[in-house]
Ligand code: SF4
């Protein structure tokens with residue numbers, strides 16, 4: 001994994017006092033306790049009861065009623081197309097990855113929301129206020145990570161709240177509480193960041209190609225300013241269906257309005273000239 | 286996906302396993318697409334038509350003489366008629382329509398949808414005022430009605446000028462709105478969509494007004510002006526449609542395949558047809574060739590509709606394509622390695 005942005009590795013613009021997750025995929029055993037604990041605490045209805053037929057992952061994706069999702073990635077062949085003949089130091093030949101809302105430092109969903117339903121809380125997490133959301137659906141494609149979704153049940157957008165109600169009462173989120181291997185850790189983002197860096201270094205010493213996802217070099221790029229929900233990965237982000245260097249969509253608002261204004265100016269002038277010419281022609285003929 | 290017959294099976298190498306693997310995670314989408322469907326397509330088309338008509342009416346009011354009166358009149362009416370269904374189309378698209386007014390809690394400068402709501406309100410207000418004055422001028426409120434008198438006394442040119450800015454905004458902001466998402470097709474073309482929608486708005490409005498005014502002898506000069514504007518706008522539209530399609534083959538795939546591809550091709554053909562038919566009508570002897578011109582205007586209108594449909598449904602397809610999302614989010618290294 002070549003990264004030419006080494007100065008940005010391990011740094012984010014997380015505000016002091018921000019809380020978040022560190023999801024260490026090397027510790028995950030794919031038990032889905034987080035998925036279940038999240039459903040239970042947040043009283044989310046069950047998803048389609050069926051088999052995807054792909055892997056042990058029958059959840060598939062984050063959605064309106066799934067705020068933690070454990071992906072099961074089978075290492076069938078490596079980049080050169082060779083099948084692995086030896087077990088990896090971790091997780092045999094499976095990668096398990098518990099996905100969640102990234103609670104971006106600058107969040108695309110939050111900036112897009114036209115009702116102000118999406119807010120940044122005192123814990124620096126990103127929460128959709130259910131009494132405000134009117135289901136316009138703009139936050140859904142505005143999230144670079146495919147997190148929020150509209151629910152057909154109530155027509156509103158839903159996603160992980162980082163258990164705002166539990167944080168209010170001084171409890172840690174349900175998923176990290178339930179995780180039996182501490183693959184999901186909860187705490188102040190700056191502490192998690194330090195812990196993540198130590199862990200990545202440790203893994204590298206053991207010969208694992210580990211990297212942090214969620215800093216300014218990987219995952220928290222393009223104006224996002226880092227993720228308050230960090231991950232430790234052992235393969236390129238795309239393998240986990242994560243974008244490597246996403247961009248904050250709202251960075252394009254001003255430039256796009258500028259080109260639109262230029263076009264408006266050009267078209268307005270052309271129209272003016274046309275009418276003026278037609279006016280002149282009439283005066284002469 | 287490569288098909289493996291019995292003969293291939295024996296030779297199947299690990300390479301086959303690798304190429305058969307879809308990129309990313311079992312080929313599932315990386316991002317979530319929008320839910321927008323036909324009501325939004327119609328809103329985009331009508332918003333463009335309304336904005337374009339208001340611009341044409343304003344310009345006709347400002348620099349046109351008596352000959353431009355039909356454009357002012359039809360433009361003011363069409364602007365209001367086209368924009369009035371807008372809020373309804375937007376509200377029925379909401380997951381919770383009864384909460385539409387929550388849009389009015391805030392004004393967010395970095396959210397094109399929030400700006401758009403306020404822009405729509407501003408436009409509707411100016412368009413209504415302009416149309417009401419037209420109603421008064423047309424004597425539909427009665428000659429001695431004091432309200433009608435007051436409306437007629439409003440400074441006409443100022444009214445026209447103030448309606449132009451929100452009109453341009455309404456016609457173009459929808460492109461910015463699409464560009465400010467993570468959808469690859471829209472994100473990659475964020476700078477082009479606004480200008481493209483503007484061109485299409487102006488050309489479709491000129492076409493609609495030309496059809497509304499009709500080709501009677503007294504409207505010759507008005508038709509002439511509208512035709513010129515339509516041709517300039519359609520030319521810009523055509524250039525943008527072509528550069529967009531050729532810009533990035535991975536991201537614009539939905540515009541080349543399936544029903545969305547068909548719609549996009551239809552938009553290109555419609556614009557080209559509008560340009561060609563109007564040019565032929567001009568070049569041929571014994572003008573005006575009314576039918577050719579009407580056909581050209583119709584083609585411009587159809588093109589405006591197909592463009593919005595192709596862009597919105599194409600964006601939905603684009604969001605489902607992990608290859609496109611991976612391609613636009615890989616910046617530091619060359620090609621992404623997708624096999625675990
Ligand atoms: S990951 Fe998506 S939903 Fe979560 S805060 Fe970031 S933009 Fe919003």
Ligand code: SF4
Pocket residue numbers: 112113114115116117118128132133134135136137138139140156157
């Ligand atoms: S769906 Fe709800 S939360 Fe999402 S942008 Fe619209 S109003 Fe905001």
